[in-house]
Amino acid sequence: MMKSKGILAAVLLAAVSLSAAAQSGEHLGEMRGRNHKQKGHAYQGMDVWGDYIFSCQNQGIATIYRLTDCGFDTVSQFSLGSFNRSNHANVASFGAEKVAKSDPFPVVYVSHCHKRAIDDRKDLCFVERVAPDMQSSELVQTIFYDDVNHDFGYALQWVVDRKKGYLYGYGNTVNNSDPSNRHRIIKFRLPKLSEGKFVVLKPEDALENYTIEEMSDISFNPIGQGLDIRRGKLYMPTGFATSENPSILYVWDLRRKTMEVVDLTKATTGELEDIAVLGKGLLLLQSQDGLFRVKL
DSSP states (O other): OOOOOSOOHHHHHHHSOOOEEOOEEEEEEOOOOTTTTSTTOOEEEEEEETTEEEEEETTTEEEEEEEETTEEEEEEEEEOTTOOTTOOOOOEEEOSOOSSTTOSSOOEEEEOOOSSOBTTBOSOEEEEEEOTTSSOEEEEEEEEEOOTTOOOSSOEEEEEETTTTEEEEEEESSOTTOTTOOEEEEEEEOOOGGGOSEEEEOGGGOSEEEEHHHHOOOOOOOOOOOOEEETTEEEEEEOOSSSSSOOEEEEEETTTTEEEEEEOTTTOOSOEEEEEEEETTEEEEEETTEEEEEEO
């Protein structure tokens, strides 16, 4: 999502109180993405299924890794079915359905999250099926939010609550550099694969539609990066590991509508991109510097 400029760390941290600090951060190593040091190939979305890590790069390049006792090994690398120069692949989120029993994972939801449209549509959610041999994927469904009310501004990110069967959208109402910007959450029933290859969601389909600022007294304007939902909480890592944009994890309680703010400045390095909750109090964070296992 859009990068704001000139936000001093002191201003950001004064706007919220840090309610928790990361206890430790373990750097598992650098990732091995395709041409990852070249412009336009930055790491973006990531999720975990069992021992496997599904990692995305800009444009829709996927690398699958397997977690080991001492780090992780590369399993495969391929272009997603949704590969496109305008696919930012900003968030990856495993769903609940498999196309076939032999599939290694349920389908994975990948956020388009780009200011440029694809086929005249923005803010798409691409649903990818990873092949049984983990050597390729195919686009099996595309979800589009018909934003006739202009709920979202710069870009929209998608994340699945697979335990409860919901699809959430999160994004700016304007952009990070606008003082009137707010952070909107919209909740839908997760469409079934049987509903077709192209699904349109409309404002009247929403089960919830609100801004965080409406529900909470928190004042913040982070740069939206990754998302994960576990146990009714939305995890939002932000920051570039700089004094101007420090690494902070926001945890929004979707039921109570309260925010917890976690300091990750000493537990991680590099621009944070996405997050997966491995277990209670244990997180995996993907940054431009590699993978970090963080204990809260």
